[in-house]
Amino acid sequence: DSGVTQTPKHLITATGQRVTLRCSPRSGDLSVYWYQQSLDQGLQFLIQYYNGEERAKGNILERFSAQQFPDLHSELNLSSLELGDSALYFCASSVLVGQGNTIYFGEGSWLTVV
Amino acid sequence: DQQVKQNSPSLSVQEGRISILNCDYTNSMFDYFLWYKKYPAEGPTFLISISSIKDKNEDGRFTVFLNKSAKHLSLHIVPSQPGDSAVYFCAAYGPTGSARQLTFGSGTQLTVLP
Numbered sequence: 119d120s121g122v123t124q125t126p127k128h129l130i131t132a133t134g135q136r137v138t139l140r141c142s143p144r145s146g147d148l149s150v151y152w153y154q155q156s157l158d159q160g161l162q163f164l165i166q167y168y169n170g171e172e173r174a175k176g177n178i179l180e181r182f183s184a185q186q187f188p189d190l191h192s193e194l195n196l197s198s199l200e201l202g203d204s205a206l207y208f209c210a211s212s213v214l215v216g217q218g219n220t221i222y223f224g225e226g227s228w229l230t231v232v
Numbered sequence: 233d234q235q236v237k238q239n240s241p242s243l244s245v246q247e248g249r250i251s252i253l254n255c256d257y258t259n260s261m262f263d264y265f266l267w268y269k270k271y272p273a274e275g276p277t278f279l280i281s282i283s284s285i286k287d288k289n290e291d292g293r294f295t296v297f298l299n300k301s302a303k304h305l306s307l308h309i310v311p312s313q314p315g316d317s318a319v320y321f322c323a324a325y326g327p328t329g330s331a332r333q334l335t336f337g338s339g340t341q342l343t344v345l346p
Binding site: 120151160176221222226228 | 238266268273276277278281321332333334335337338
């Protein structure tokens with residue numbers, strides 16, 4: 119158990135819909151990351167937040183957005199869903215941002231768009 | 233542009249033998265490297281890391297080697313055990329664009345045969 123909690127674990131929704139994935143980081147971790155893993159693809163970095171502020175942006179679509187709340191939990195919002203958005207979405211957290219900092223992953227939220 | 237590459241999608245090794253997983257990177261600004269192990273339906277778990285100021289780091293059966301001049305990273309598992317069967321992701325941390333972030337390879341599926 120990494121200490122990073124993600125909900126829901128599984129989600130099936132229709133194209134055009136909107137979903138919200140939730141992440142609670144490890145206790146004491148200030149940084150939250152979101153990754154997407156599609157079929158046959160490696161882990162793609164989407165976005166990072168540190169203590170409530172956006173820190174880095176990766177390959178995140180404009181239809182997707184995220185935020186980190188004062189209690190440090192984070193939400194990833196996916197809208198106007200397309201079939202290609204079906205993937206495993208991982209949240210990860212770390213204490214700080216910087217060299218030598220290990221990132222711990224949650225178990226992922228499996229999104230299926232039908 | 234894949235900055236972190238794992239060119240072998242799969243590797244099979246006999247139990248008790250050495251497993252060698254390879255990773256190449258292109259961004260010379262990467263300064264911290266990590267290996268993650270991932271079982272099906274679980275999040276990646278941290279395995280071992282190495283800073284760019286070192287060329288070797290050992291933790292039990294796992295050793296990571298870094299060759300900065302060749303921009304090459306390898307993970308050695310000795311002896312390999314059936315429980316090591318998983319997908320192994322190489323990751324590199326450093327500046328990409330305007331921020332520092334963790335970039336993952338596409339993973340190598342290791343199968344350890346009993």
